[in-house]
Amino acid sequence: MDLSFTPEQEAFRREVREFLKTExxxxxxxxxxxxGHFEMDEVMDWHKVLYRKGWVAPHWPKELxxxxxxxxxxxxxxxxxxxxxxxxxxPFGLSMVGPLIIQFGNDAQKQRFLPKILSGEEKWxxxxxxxxxxxxxASLRTTAVDDGNGNFVVNGQKTWTTYAQYADWIFCLVRTDxxxxxxxxxxxxxxxxxxxxxxxxxxxxxxxxxxFCDTWFENAVVPKENVVGPVNGxxxxxxxxxxxxxxxxxxxxxxxxxxxxxxxxxxxTILNGKPLLEDGxxxxxxxxxxxxLEALRVQNYRALAGAQLGHAPGPESSILKIRGSEIxxxxxxxxxxxxxxxxxxxxxxxxxxxxxxxxxxxxxxxLRATTIYGGSNEIQRNVxxxxxxGLPG
Amino acid sequence: MxxxxxxxxxxxxxxxxxxxxxxPVTRFRKLRSHGxxxxxxxxxxxxxxxxxxxxxxxxxxxxxxxxxxxxxxLGLSFFDMTLVLEELGKTLVPxxxxxxxxxxxxxxxxxxxxxxxxxxxxxxxxxxxxLALAWAEKDGRYDAGHVSTTAKKEGGxxxxxxxxxxxxxGHAAETLIVSARTEAGISLFSVPSNAxxxxxxxxxxxxxxxxxxxxxxxVVLGSEDLLGTEGTGLPAIEHALDLAAAGACAEGHGxxxxxxxxxxxxxxxxxxxxxxIGSFQALQHRAVDMFVETELLKSTAMLAGMKADDSDVNxxxxxxxxxxxxxxxxxxxVVESAIQLHGGIGITDEHDVGLYFKRMSVLNxxxxxxxxxxxxxxxxxxxxxx
Ligand SMILES: Cc1cc2nc3c(=O)[nH]c(=O)nc-3n(C[C@H](O)[C@H](O)[C@H](O)COP(=O)(O)OP(=O)(O)OC[C@H]3O[C@@H](n4cnc5c(N)ncnc54)[C@H](O)[C@@H]3O)c2cc1C
Numbered sequence: 168m169d170l171s172f173t174p175e176q177e178a179f180r181r182e183v184r185e186f187l188k189t190e191x192x193x194x195x196x197x198x199x200x201x202x203g204h205f206e207m208d209e210v211m212d213w214h215k216v217l218y219r220k221g222w223v224a225p226h227w228p229k230e231l232x233x234x235x236x237x238x239x240x241x242x243x244x245x246x247x248x249x250x251x252x253x254x255x256x257x258p259f260g261l262s263m264v265g266p267l268i269i270q271f272g273n274d275a276q277k278q279r280f281l282p283k284i285l286s287g288e289e290k291w292x293x294x295x296x297x298x299x300x301x302x303x304x305a306s307l308r309t310t311a312v313d314d315g316n317g318n319f320v321v322n323g324q325k326t327w328t329t330y331a332q333y334a335d336w337i338f339c340l341v342r343t344d345x346x347x348x349x350x351x352x353x354x355x356x357x358x359x360x361x362x363x364x365x366x367x368x369x370x371x372x373x374x375x376x377x378x379f380c381d382t383w384f385e386n387a388v389v390p391k392e393n394v395v396g397p398v399n400g401x402x403x404x405x406x407x408x409x410x411x412x413x414x415x416x417x418x419x420x421x422x423x424x425x426x427x428x429x430x431x432x433x434x435x436t437i438l439n440g441k442p443l444l445e446d447g448x449x450x451x452x453x454x455x456x457x458x459x460l461e462a463l464r465v466q467n468y469r470a471l472a473g474a475q476l477g478h479a480p481g482p483e484s485s486i487l488k489i490r491g492s493e494i495x496x497x498x499x500x501x502x503x504x505x506x507x508x509x510x511x512x513x514x515x516x517x518x519x520x521x522x523x524x525x526x527x528x529x530x531x532x533x534l535r536a537t538t539i540y541g542g543s544n545e546i547q548r549n550v551x552x553x554x555x556x557g558l559p560g
Numbered sequence: 561m562x563x564x565x566x567x568x569x570x571x572x573x574x575x576x577x578x579x580x581x582x583x584p585v586t587r588f589r590k591l592r593s594h595g596x597x598x599x600x601x602x603x604x605x606x607x608x609x610x611x612x613x614x615x616x617x618x619x620x621x622x623x624x625x626x627x628x629x630x631x632x633x634l635g636l637s638f639f640d641m642t643l644v645l646e647e648l649g650k651t652l653v654p655x656x657x658x659x660x661x662x663x664x665x666x667x668x669x670x671x672x673x674x675x676x677x678x679x680x681x682x683x684x685x686x687x688x689x690x691l692a693l694a695w696a697e698k699d700g701r702y703d704a705g706h707v708s709t710t711a712k713k714e715g716g717x718x719x720x721x722x723x724x725x726x727x728x729x730g731h732a733a734e735t736l737i738v739s740a741r742t743e744a745g746i747s748l749f750s751v752p753s754n755a756x757x758x759x760x761x762x763x764x765x766x767x768x769x770x771x772x773x774x775x776x777x778x779v780v781l782g783s784e785d786l787l788g789t790e791g792t793g794l795p796a797i798e799h800a801l802d803l804a805a806a807g808a809c810a811e812g813h814g815x816x817x818x819x820x821x822x823x824x825x826x827x828x829x830x831x832x833x834x835x836x837i838g839s840f841q842a843l844q845h846r847a848v849d850m851f852v853e854t855e856l857l858k859s860t861a862m863l864a865g866m867k868a869d870d871s872d873v874n875x876x877x878x879x880x881x882x883x884x885x886x887x888x889x890x891x892x893x894v895v896e897s898a899i900q901l902h903g904g905i906g907i908t909d910e911h912d913v914g915l916y917f918k919r920m921s922v923l924n925x926x927x928x929x930x931x932x933x934x935x936x937x938x939x940x941x942x943x944x945x946x
Contacts (some may be wrong), residue, residue: 296904299831301832301903301904302832302833302837302903303832303833303834306832306833306834326904327904370908370909370910371908371909371910372907372908372909373899373906373907373908373909373914373917373918375909436701437699437700437701438701439701439703448931448935449931496896500892503921503925504929504930504931506925507701507702507925507929508696508701508702508725508726508925508926510766510921510925511726511763511765511766511767511771511922511925511926512763512764512765512766513593513763513764513765513766513768514764515763516763516764517761517762517763517773519725519761519763519773528766531921532766532914532917532918533907535896535899535900535906535907535917536904536907538900539899539900539903539904539906539907540904543900543903544900545840545842545843548842549842
């Protein structure tokens with residue numbers, strides 16, 4: 168039993184902090200300080216800074232551009248990044264399709280795709296969900312039909328495709344064998360967004376950001392060499408991807424930062440003549456949430472220690488997802504509560520609230536998604552019930 | 561005990577329900593303040609409601625519904641007013657009955673002389689004007705007694721200076737009812753929004769409506785613009801805030817019942833894993849919890865509606881704080897469950913459930929939030945149980 172990090176790990180943490188202190192570009196730092204909202208070009212600016220440092224893909228093997236860190240270093244790095252308020256990097260290339268290509272792709276695919284994911288030259292999005300295939304993903308209907316000339320012809324609709332409007336490539340689950348049962352006929356296909364017949368139409372979220380799209384495929388011709396792994400073997404790979412390191416899914420770092428923001432707002436919000444942060448009942452509320460978060464942090468460390476020992480993350484990671492996503496929402500709810508009537512402000516067009524508060528209402532609305540995406544919390548509970556508790560169903 | 565509506569009340573509720581057919585959510589969408597978030601077109605309706613519809617409401621008698629006949633109202637009870645608010649909440653009707661008739665009008669009703677009431681409320685009852693109550697100040701949170709706006713007497717005139725925040729309907733109102741500190745304490749003034757020295761900044765609110773920051777610099781008013789007696793403004797505002805809080809509970813109940821049935825319907829039509837998702841017990845139970853909260857919202861909104869105009873201040877406060885705290889907890893639970901059970905589509909601006917979520921969240925932040933009502937409740941006589 169040991170709760171501490173080693174001196175080496177602590178030294179590593181200091182190195183990361185020092186880097187974050189000195190190397191964050193001023194325009195990003197300025198926004199981070201007021202908890203601003205980052206546009207895609209700012210996210211990519213930051214991506215490139217980390218790329219130049221060699222830190223953009225902590226979980227990639229060293230020979231493919233990773234920094235060669237162990238699980239603890241990766242976790243420490245992630246935690247410090249999230250706390251810094253710098254933009255969250257787009258996960259679709261670095262954390263999703265990249266690792267999948269590393270594990271299942273052929274050499275040509277590795278050479279073609281990995282360097283540009285790493286450098287940020289090509290941006291990716293994820294085309295899994297469809298209008299009628301959400302939680303029941305395996306019922307997806309987008310088809311890819313072999314044209315006999317070395318191509319698949321893709322038809323169908325993907326939906327909720329996050330930031331597809333900015334993406335150069337989309338990785339999709341498509342049905343390549345309609346006669347097979349559900350999971351069996353699905354392939355993992357990489358599609359260039361510039362392919363004729365591919366169209367991404369942005370939709371507004373409740374936070375009023377154009378954060379996701381409907382993505383349409385009309386007779387889009389895609390070379391067969393863009394299938395990763397065996398044809399009709401996509402489902403297993405997508406599942407395997409979920410088995411990758413999942414210690415970040417609790418968003419502990421983000422919530423740590425969100426709580427700091429709550430405290431900052433509470434320190435300049437006045438109740439009965441003194442800062443709300445000094446009010447007993449609000450302090451209790453903040454403490455209650457912080458303790459929930461600290462409990463999750465320890466839980467996360469346990470998962471991390473398991474990963475250090477090389478254990479594959481099991482269904483326990485659903486614990487992190489369930490509690491972590493709830494805490495993310497509760498941080499924003501508390502921020503709104505602390506703001507009182509200022510929580511009415513919608514994008515602050517008249518500077519009516521301090522700059523650091525102007526995105527709170529938008530995030531409060533958008534973050535209702537954390538319990539829906541990435542496997543809804545109901546589905547996560549089903550997983551625990553079945554896989555851990557052994558209940559029938 | 562009688563919780564049944566009488567025939568007149570049923571008619572009133574029906575006519576409000578009928579009215580919402582002419583003002584479906586699509587109408588609200590067209591009028592709402594929009595934009596921000598760098599998403600799509602920025603449509604920003606500057607008023608967010610329509611004077612022609614306001615006039616229709618006047619013709620229905622709603623703009624003076626609970627005002628005494630002596631000032632031109634219908635002389636019905638405040639509870640009757642809440643029946644209308646509940647129905648209008650169901651389709652997010654944007655006309656400012658809550659802000660103008662209940663809150664600002666309520667302050668006039670409780671704080672002004674009968675002559676003044678006729679003068680200020682009369683044109684509104686006819687649908688020609690609307691009002692706004694400018695009571696809140698920066699750093700005052702929900703304390704109506706936190707007033708640093710001043711009114712100085714100079715000869716036969718008053719000079720008002722100060723800054724008010726989040727005046728609902730302040731962007732559209734012809735007349736502002738403003739609280740200011742005078743030698744005798746907190747007093748209410750009637751201020752024409754176009755008076756010299758009044759600067760109104762309209763701000764979008766989360767629910768697609770608007771409110772205003774009002775800056776007053778040496779606004780000159782006549783002695784007749786002081787409402788009622790000098791120094792008696794605070795109880796009038798507090799009463800008006802309680803009326804508005806009770807109104808918000810009624811509207812919140814309208815919203816909750818709407819999203820409850822919207823969600824139940826979705827559970828029946830949405831299929832995943834080859835079955836309606838409503839067949840999953842996890843979701844059934846969550847829908848049942850929504851139903852239970854909605855029923856409690858109904859009970860407590862009725863309580864507040866019946867007591868908000870009570871002459872016994874403590875009875876009034878008790879009832880309103882119970883209802884408003886229930887709205888904060890139960891109302892929130894209902895709208896967030898509604899989004900959860902809709903899945904991804906619940907996060908789109910296109911789907912109505914998010915609009916109701918926003919309005920409910922705004923109602924919870926207005927007229928005293930949960931914390932305010934819990935602590936007020938706990939400070940009422942008898943709480944200690946002695
Ligand atoms: C902001 C956001 C971004 C997203 N980004 C992407 C993306 O980039 N790429 C992508 O492919 N997808 C994306 N998604 C889609 C996301 O993965 C789906 O929304 C999610 O899988 C749920 O599917 P659904 O929306 O169809 O809801 P449904 O599956 O229809 O679920 C509706 C409700 O039913 C519940 N439910 C369903 N099945 C069960 C069950 N068996 N037991 C109990 N409850 C059940 C759900 O939990 C939910 O509450 C995104 C979603 C959001 C909200």
